[in-house]
Amino acid sequence: MLFSDIIGQKLIKEKLIGTVATNRVAHAQLFYGNNGYGKLALALAYAQFVSCRDADKLQHRDSCGKCPSCVKYNKLIHPDLHFILPVASSPKMDDSKNPSSNQVLKEWRQLLDRKSYYITLNDWYHEIDIDQKQANINTRDCSNIIHTLSYTSYESEYKVMIIWMVEKLYHAAAPRLLKMLEEPPDKTLFLLIAEQTEQILPTILSRLHLVKIPAITNQSLYDACRQRLGMNEATAAEAARLANGSFTQAMLLHEMGDELSENFQRFRNWMRLCYSVDVPAILKMSEELGKETREKIKSFLRSGLIILRNCLLTGLDMENLVRTTREELDFYKRFSPFVHQGNINQLVEEFDAAIYHVERNVHGGMIMLDLSLTISKLLKIKKLQPVAQ
Numbered sequence: 001m002l003f004s005d006i007i008g009q010k011l012i013k014e015k016l017i018g019t020v021a022t023n024r025v026a027h028a029q030l031f032y033g034n035n036g037y038g039k040l041a042l043a044l045a046y047a048q049f050v051s052c053r054d055a056d057k058l059q060h061r062d063s064c065g066k067c068p069s070c071v072k073y074n075k076l077i078h079p080d081l082h083f084i085l086p087v088a089s090s091p092k093m094d095d096s097k098n099p100s101s102n103q104v105l106k107e108w109r110q111l112l113d114r115k116s117y118y119i120t121l122n123d124w125y126h127e128i129d130i131d132q133k134q135a136n137i138n139t140r141d142c143s144n145i146i147h148t149l150s151y152t153s154y155e156s157e158y159k160v161m162i163i164w165m166v167e168k169l170y171h172a173a174a175p176r177l178l179k180m181l182e183e184p185p186d187k188t189l190f191l192l193i194a195e196q197t198e199q200i201l202p203t204i205l206s207r208l209h210l211v212k213i214p215a216i217t218n219q220s221l222y223d224a225c226r227q228r229l230g231m232n233e234a235t236a237a238e239a240a241r242l243a244n245g246s247f248t249q250a251m252l253l254h255e256m257g258d259e260l261s262e263n264f265q266r267f268r269n270w271m272r273l274c275y276s277v278d279v280p281a282i283l284k285m286s287e288e289l290g291k292e293t294r295e296k297i298k299s300f301l302r303s304g305l306i307i308l309r310n311c312l313l314t315g316l317d318m319e320n321l322v323r324t325t326r327e328e329l330d331f332y333k334r335f336s337p338f339v340h341q342g343n344i345n346q347l348v349e350e351f352d353a354a355i356y357h358v359e360r361n362v363h364g365g366m367i368m369l370d371l372s373l374t375i376s377k378l379l380k381i382k383k384l385q386p387v388a389q
């Protein structure tokens with residue numbers, strides 16, 4: 001990761017380069033800020049810069065990208081670069097009874113590569129197919145730190161330990177991490193990453209040099225939406241406005257937009273069938289949907305949730321909060337009387353439950369049939385009219 005590959009964040013980049021120029025690289029630093037601002041990307045660019053062998057790197061204000069160290073950093077396979085990540089038992093691990101970060105490094109590299117280093121916790125959990133409720137930075141990994149770092153560095157001046165999402169640190173693992181931060185091995189750079197500082201133990205926090213990563217500016221986000229996501233001018237402007245400085249949010253909007261237009265027609269037909277309780281047609285459609293892949297069914301249901309939300313907002317005369325085409329807006333308007341405060345919570349719960357069941361391999365056709373019949377009932381709940389004065 002080069003600094004030039006980071007979206008925006010000019011000031012932070014200069015500050016980080018400055019610490020190397022003045023030989024003031026703090027041994028333990030916490031990069032914190034909201035998801036999608038580029039904390040992980042910055043930490044990796046910084047680590048690569050510190051380790052880059054190019055004599056002119058300070059002058060160029062970036063790593064060279066070509067020296068032996070950079071080549072390994074580009075692929076995240078440098079022997080002096082280590083990661084600790086929130087994990088849980090995963091089918092991707094050889095020894096899933098004893099989960100550890102080392103067992104899923106291949107998946108970690110793939111995910112970072114695919115998403116250009118801008119990822120969410122959900123992306124990660126999804127990548128390694130784990131139950132997020134049980135994921136944490138565990139004691140095993142923290143003990144491994146001590147082991148790993150007790151070796152002298154192989155190739156670089158610095159060994160780098162990146163601990164991603166440190167708020168997920170399991171409480172029993174904290175003493176080990178703390179010990180490392182208090183008595184750091186020589187020439188080791190700890191780069192911790194978190195979204196919030198409040199959930200981090202004060203004893204750990206007090207050992208860290210804090211680097212606050214601000215939101216990406218609208219202009220930089222707009223440029224990234226145009227160049228990296230291929231959005232047109234209007235969509236990019238809208239996405240930059242809605243994403244609140246977060247590139248992962250912008251990516252999500254991008255994916256949702258594609259998903260939504262793909263699923264819209266089908267969803268509209270489905271709602272018509274549910275409303276008219278056309279059971280034979282519902283059966284047929286459920287069967288058809290059930291034959292799709294799990295991902296497709298989930299995508300369809302997620303789009304459904306967005307469409308329902310949009311109908312609700314339209315019904316509340318808040319359609320300016322809805323990103324939409326004219327055809328979609330027309331449907332939201334006509335369908336909005338049937339989606340309201342009297343049934344929206346139940347509808348959302350039913351969709352969430354269906355997504356949950358799809359993830360757990362319940363037969364897709366059965367899920368869609370059950371959901372259709374429940375929706376038929378929920379759509380008949382009358383909207384409460386305001387009492388006339």
Ligand SMILES: [Zn+2]
Pocket residue numbers: 051052053054063064065066067068069070
């Ligand atoms: Zn280099």
